[in-house]
Amino acid sequence: MAPHIELNDGNQIPMVALGTGRMTAAGASNDEVRDAVLWAIEAGYRHIDTAAIYGDEGEVGQGIADAIQKGIVTRKELFITTKLWNDKHARDMVVPALKESLKRLGLEYVDLYLIHFPVAVKSDDSPDNIDYLDTWKGMEDAKQLGLAKSIGVSNFNQTQIDRLVANSKVKPAVNQIEVNPTLTQEPLVSHCQALGIAVMAYSPFGFLVTRKSEMAPPPRVDDPALVKIADKYGKSTAQIVLRYLVERGLIPIPKSTNKERIKQNIDLFNFKLTKEEMETINKFNKNIRVVSTPFWRDYPNFPFERT
Numbered sequence: 001m002a003p004h005i006e007l008n009d010g011n012q013i014p015m016v017a018l019g020t021g022r023m024t025a026a027g028a029s030n031d032e033v034r035d036a037v038l039w040a041i042e043a044g045y046r047h048i049d050t051a052a053i054y055g056d057e058g059e060v061g062q063g064i065a066d067a068i069q070k071g072i073v074t075r076k077e078l079f080i081t082t083k084l085w086n087d088k089h090a091r092d093m094v095v096p097a098l099k100e101s102l103k104r105l106g107l108e109y110v111d112l113y114l115i116h117f118p119v120a121v122k123s124d125d126s127p128d129n130i131d132y133l134d135t136w137k138g139m140e141d142a143k144q145l146g147l148a149k150s151i152g153v154s155n156f157n158q159t160q161i162d163r164l165v166a167n168s169k170v171k172p173a174v175n176q177i178e179v180n181p182t183l184t185q186e187p188l189v190s191h192c193q194a195l196g197i198a199v200m201a202y203s204p205f206g207f208l209v210t211r212k213s214e215m216a217p218p219p220r221v222d223d224p225a226l227v228k229i230a231d232k233y234g235k236s237t238a239q240i241v242l243r244y245l246v247e248r249g250l251i252p253i254p255k256s257t258n259k260e261r262i263k264q265n266i267d268l269f270n271f272k273l274t275k276e277e278m279e280t281i282n283k284f285n286k287n288i289r290v291v292s293t294p295f296w297r298d299y300p301n302f303p304f305e306r307t
């Protein structure tokens, strides 16, 4: 099982989450998501990451119900994260949106509710001018009502984090951002950690697997420098990358719907990388994103570089 990190509100977050988002990597059917959640809980995962926009909260909920029904875990032992989509950013839409997510998940509360993106859109995906500080008030309402034990954000940049912290009653417990060997994000990660905001690392493999384009930057799954480290510890290169993230105090969210790889992706806690090995992986950084959302680049509050 993965160890826990204490969040700034006193709640405990397990250090590895199963990713269930289906649009960013290789697609999976919803039935596969249900099985993946059950297999993950059987393998020792206690943290599952989903989002309203993934369209799979129902199947995630079924996988959770299967695991509880089989007596593997209780609800209290699980940590479930879901996210508010961009077209529900008005303060009075947040709690109803969370209630819809809870209905789909078959749960009475989530452990962590995140603003998925700082960008607000209307239902036709055109830009909406809602300040994320207003959205955050809705998130505070959700916490106050006990519908979310912890609240946080995703894809917020440093300026947005600082503005949120300076202007809110409740500090975000988490910022979920992309971190992997090609996008190491040292400044944003250190900034969040210094503020006591835990960082969840999405797309943790970067371009290691399944991004088949010839143009995809290194490291790939057979990269010699990674293979050398993997062979030393008797692990896969995927495990080396996840361990690298864990050693930076991050919470990686590997997505898999394959039973063996699901097991592999939490088998990270019986070895430790050296400083030199961490540095070898850091050197792959190219500030290239897997998830760049260019379609919102001219919208207010776009969080990434506009190049």
Ligand SMILES: NC(=O)c1ccc[n+]([C@@H]2O[C@H](COP(=O)([O-])OP(=O)(O)OC[C@H]3O[C@@H](n4cnc5c(N)ncnc54)[C@H](OP(=O)(O)O)[C@@H]3O)[C@@H](O)[C@H]2O)c1
Pocket (backbone or CB within 6 Å): 018, 019, 020, 021, 022, 024, 025, 026, 049, 050, 116, 154, 155, 176, 177, 201, 202, 203, 204, 205, 206, 209, 210, 236, 238, 239, 253, 254, 255, 256, 257, 258, 261, 262, 264, 265, 290, 291
């Ligand atoms: N907040 C956000 O905006 C945001 C954005 C993107 C993603 N996310 C979250 O982060 C999660 C992960 O990101 P992601 O899905 O983009 O990418 P990822 O987890 O980096 O990569 C997933 C891919 O890696 C393969 N894989 C998994 N374990 C492997 C292993 N041990 N060896 C070789 N291949 C392996 C999977 O295939 P198999 O399934 O066949 O194993 C899948 O194709 C998402 O599911 C979602 O929950 C959040």
